[in-house]
Amino acid sequence: MHWDVPAKLRESMQYSLMAGGKRLRPVFVLLAAEALGGTERAAMPAACAIEMIHTYSLVHDDLPAMDNDDYRRGKPTNHKIYGEAMAILAGDGLLTHAFHVVSDAGRQGLLSPESAIAIVAELSQLAGASGMVGGQAADVLGEQGITSREELDYIHRHKTGDLIVFSLRAGGWAAGATEAQLEALTRFGYAIGLAFQIQDDILDVEGDEQKLGKAVNSDEKQQKVTYPFLIGMAASKQKVRDLTEDAKAAIAGGVIPHPESLMALADYLVKRDH
Amino acid sequence: MHWDVPAKLRESMQYSLMAGGKRLRPVFVLLAAEALGGTERAAMPAACAIEMIHTYSLVHDDLPAMDNDDYRRGKPTNHKIYGEAMAILAGDGLLTHAFHVVSDAGRQGLLSPESAIAIVAELSQLAGASGMVGGQAADVLGEQGITSREELDYIHRHKTGDLIVFSLRAGGWAAGATEAQLEALTRFGYAIGLAFQIQDDILDVEGDEQKLGKAVNSDEKQQKVTYPFLIGMAASKQKVRDLTEDAKAAIAGGVIPHPESLMALADYLVKRDH
Structure with a gap:
């Protein structure tokens, strides 16, 4: 199959993916694999996937309907450059491609089918409605009145903690933990x-x-x-x-x-x- | 792991998933499996996944920044009921969960790891920036002036065709085609x-x-x-x-x-x- 991505969509996805940042999550994937004696080559697909998921979540969180941020990492946010429609689609495209990178590595033999499936299953849980998306929803809803430490911990755990945990475990899976x-x-x-x-x-x-x-x-x-x-x-x-x-x-x-x-x-x- | 999805987010996801419609794509998955002598049990995870992907795409396409539709299947669109932020998140949650349903079936042995990985790899390609999301982006961009049959075919192929093809192939994979x-x-x-x-x-x-x-x-x-x-x-x-x-x-x-x-x-x- 050939990959014909509309030029503006590709540009919008790359703009946010390449906007810099600490690359903390992919570094966690690679270091976790290294800590277990695994290879960078096997850990790289999950490292790329987690950065795509992290980037998509920033693009969507910055939207006018959500946090309405004009700047991110010192640059205009995605929708300020490409418009809201393209920013929503760029986020959707990055989220979807994250799962492709890992599953494709499983098909090509870079990861065992079992490790690839485990990584997809954990990523889709931790990034989803009971994980990161749920954390963001709680955040959106909670701006009408969070008061307790418990609620704050729930939000932090799901907005930030889940993806860091996934990064470490994905490195582990890639190294046969x-x-x-x-x-x-x-x-x-x-x-x-x-x-x-x-x-x-x-x-x-x-x-x-x-x-x-x-x-x-x-x-x-x-x-x-x-x-x-x-x-x-x-x-x-x-x-x-x-x-x-x-x-x-x-x-x-x-x-x-x-x-x-x-x-x-x-x-x-x-x-x-x- | 336990599933604690914020109640409003869960409601918003279910509202659109259960809003009716022909269920054409899951029917294609199940009929393709049946046509090859496969079981409904093995085909069901991909059937659910494709309906989640289809539903998420409708929720995002209906947003004010995209097609700005107030009604879908005779009911108010998701953002008219839950607001734009929750509609974006409900879409993100459905998209992410689609990959979970299939990969989890692979972990549980309902699908072989190879079939599960193939289904995730094809779904993430056909639904992504070179598939359905790309088709929607071309549609958004093209409203400033599409003129040719070729462009229209490109959009139709990626907006509608890709997911129908996926549905049939996923039923095939579930039945060992x-x-x-x-x-x-x-x-x-x-x-x-x-x-x-x-x-x-x-x-x-x-x-x-x-x-x-x-x-x-x-x-x-x-x-x-x-x-x-x-x-x-x-x-x-x-x-x-x-x-x-x-x-x-x-x-x-x-x-x-x-x-x-x-x-x-x-x-x-x-x-x-x-």
Whole structure:
């Protein structure tokens, strides 16, 4: 089959996919595979897929009907350049292509059919209505009045945590992980995911606008409920440190043969200023 | 893992999924499997997946930024009831869940891992930027001036044909089809898909508003280019008849053991009045 993608649609998809960012999720996929002695070649399809899913979610979240953001990573958002219709379709196209990249790797033998199916099944659950999409829906609905830590944790877990956990597990699947290893990567992922989100909330209050590429205090202006708002700044910072130690403990002790790079990434994330 | 989908999101997804319609695509999956002697049980996950994909595409196409439709199948469109943000998310959730249903069937042993991966790979290609999403993008872009039959065929092929072809091939995969059988189902699907789309255009001009569940002449009001507009009504009707015969010929002659139900469906579609 040949791939004839309308030029404007392709351009719109590439604009957001190539807009920069930390590439945190694909890095997690590759480091998790490496931590288990797997190859980059087998881990790459899932690494690309997760970046496509992450990018699609940003394109849709930025839409006027959702967060209505004009800038993302210091550049105009997708719909500001290509219009709303093309931004919706670019998101749909990226989401759909993520599943193609992984399943095609399964057909070509880069991944075993079992690993490819496991990655598709987990990605489609964690990115879906009970995962990331559900988190975004709760966020949209909750702007009419979230009050509790429990609700905030639910949103963070599904908006950010789920995809980080998936990234780690996908790297694990690509490297032939055992159940115990997948479990350790999952615990690491949920702890580091929540730490990452709280750190984002902290940076939104204290950060440097230029480094962040978005307006400081934008959450407060939109009256979003955040950790610093709920428990205070000092307690939020302590929470980030505690979660980072929990994360490192989950992959220590021998269950993961080479956990050093993952631990270093955890330390980097807690110290970042953007 | 447990499934905690926010109630409003679940309601919005179910509203459109359960809004009725012909269920044409899942019927194609089930009949293709039956035509090859396969089981309904193995074909059902792909049948559900294709209906979710079809429904998500309608929800997104109806959005104000796209076709801006207030009614679909005689009911208010998703965003008229749940708002634009929830309609975008409901579409995203349905699209993502389609891949989950098939991959999960592969993990549970309802489908072989190879068949599940093939179905995910084909669905993600045909529904994506080089398939259905590409067709919708071309449609959006083309409203600024399509003129040729070639462009119109490209749009019809990708907006409607691709998913019908997928449905037939997915039923084939679920029933363990040979290459020659998949090829015959593909030829049947592209012919019947184009016939179906032209018949839709004809009904848009001549049909009964109440049976259609949408406004007659809505394409003309939106100045969309259609087959009746380009080649006239009589030639359009002849084209539908010719394509239906081509479709039936593709699965005749023994390559498909039990083609009768598929042929009957082809005849039904060309004679339908809604």
